[in-house]
Amino acid sequence: MLTVIRAGRLIDGVANTPADDATVVVENGLIREVAVDGRGVALTGDADEVDASGYTLLPGLIDCHVHLVFSAAETALQDILGEDDQRLLVRAVHNAQIALRAGVTTVRDCGGRGAVTLALRDGIAAGIVPGPRILAAGPAITITGGHCYFLNGEADTAEDLRRMARGLAKQGVDFFKVMSTGGRMTPGTNVTAAQYSAEELGALTTEAGRLSRTVAAHGHGAAGIRNAVAARVTTVEHCTWVSEDDSGEVAYEPHVAAQMARQGTFFTPTLSTRAAVEMLPEDELTPSRKETRRMAPAVAEAHRAMLEAGVEPITGTDAGVANVPMDSIPVEIEALHRLGVEPIAALRAATQTAARACNRADEIGTIEPGKRADLLVLDGDPTRDLAAVRRVRWVFREGRLEVEDGRLARS
Numbered sequence: 001m002l003t004v005i006r007a008g009r010l011i012d013g014v015a016n017t018p019a020d021d022a023t024v025v026v027e028n029g030l031i032r033e034v035a036v037d038g039r040g041v042a043l044t045g046d047a048d049e050v051d052a053s054g055y056t057l058l059p060g061l062i063d064c065h066v067h068l069v070f071s072a073a074e075t076a077l078q079d080i081l082g083e084d085d086q087r088l089l090v091r092a093v094h095n096a097q098i099a100l101r102a103g104v105t106t107v108r109d110c111g112g113r114g115a116v117t118l119a120l121r122d123g124i125a126a127g128i129v130p131g132p133r134i135l136a137a138g139p140a141i142t143i144t145g146g147h148c149y150f151l152n153g154e155a156d157t158a159e160d161l162r163r164m165a166r167g168l169a170k171q172g173v174d175f176f177k178v179m180s181t182g183g184r185m186t187p188g189t190n191v192t193a194a195q196y197s198a199e200e201l202g203a204l205t206t207e208a209g210r211l212s213r214t215v216a217a218h219g220h221g222a223a224g225i226r227n228a229v230a231a232r233v234t235t236v237e238h239c240t241w242v243s244e245d246d247s248g249e250v251a252y253e254p255h256v257a258a259q260m261a262r263q264g265t266f267f268t269p270t271l272s273t274r275a276a277v278e279m280l281p282e283d284e285l286t287p288s289r290k291e292t293r294r295m296a297p298a299v300a301e302a303h304r305a306m307l308e309a310g311v312e313p314i315t316g317t318d319a320g321v322a323n324v325p326m327d328s329i330p331v332e333i334e335a336l337h338r339l340g341v342e343p344i345a346a347l348r349a350a351t352q353t354a355a356r357a358c359n360r361a362d363e364i365g366t367i368e369p370g371k372r373a374d375l376l377v378l379d380g381d382p383t384r385d386l387a388a389v390r391r392v393r394w395v396f397r398e399g400r401l402e403v404e405d406g407r408l409a410r411s
């Protein structure tokens with residue numbers, strides 16, 4: 001089964017500039033051949049033709065931080081506390097399809113409850129329902145009563161962390177998510193203090209290495225970020241650098257960022273969550289959101305410093321938490337650009353870099369022969385006008401048309 005896509009412009013996730021007049025040949029879900037500048041292709045025969053000559057073709061986007069079981073409503077916390085797993089699964093199907101319609105062909109789910117996200121991952125992979133490829137952590141690992149304890153991934157000691165990692169791997173999770181500090185979503189947790197020591201996190205990363213899995217660490221407080229980086233986690237989420245003392249200030253640590261750049265630790269700034277708080281009217285802000293808004297300029301400054309230090313950013317929206325819908329990937333890409341990242345580099349953070357951070361660079365993230373044909377066709381050139389990321393014409397998953405003009409192509 002051959003499909004030939006002709007595109008006016010190609011952003012392949014590798015080159016620093018778009019190419020013109022591209023032809024991409026897809027066979028059995030894989031990219032077989034790529035030609036640019038109007039050159040012909042060798043593979044021909046009985047093929048479906050897709051005329052995208054007025055459009056831009058790029059790799060399907062990767063959202064490295066979502067929670068498919070969360071409702072994205074103001075009541076996100078109450079919703080998950082009150083809903084059983086069957087209800088969460090229905091919600092997750094709906095959420096996954098919203099992401100797909102926004103051009104997201106892979107999501108890294110950073111915390112679901114029980115095996116809900118694993119069941120959805122497998123159902124989508126089996127073709128039962130359309131959706132993005134899901135890389136699932138299962139429940140996020142946290143201390144007893146710690147951030148997102150309600151996902152049922154509590155582990156306190158190094159030994160607990162090892163046992164938890166082994167159990168989750170046995171269940172079939174794709175990576176591990178660990179809460180290195182408290183979080184604002186979970187009342188009673190401490191955002192500033194570390195939940196685990198560097199040694200405890202080291203027990204997890206060592207076990208993850210043995211099990212060939214990556215580790216994503218949630219980190220608000222500077223102490224938790226420092227411990228996670230010392231333990232050589234793969235990605236640090238949020239990176240808000242909240243000071244260890246109770247001052248509520250941002251305490252950015254350049255030597256930790258330098259270490260991240262040196263050892264190749266990625267960061268997921270989850271800018272969509274702060275963009276969502278910016279949109280809320282002042283009189284509707286909870287004390288915790290007021291705090292988020294007050295700190296936003298200093299956090300942005302820290303993120304700019306991390307970029308300057310050479311830490312590689314990846315896109316992760318934290319979609320599912322309050323006021324962050326599943327189609328927030330354009331918000332994340334635009335916010336990355338506002339931090340000073342060139343449009344093509346911001347798109348790379350959502351494709352090639354994200355794929356490397358997920359340890360899936362051999363499969364996804366670029367348009368090159370041998371990669372899976374996860375493809376996005378946009379109306380407009382996002383390197384000139386990033387808003388084009390919002391104008392989704394077609395989405396292909398492994399060569400199959402899944403979305404047309406923002407709607408699911410099959411039901």
Ligand SMILES: [Zn+2]
Pocket residue numbers: 065066067110318
């Ligand atoms: Zn999250």
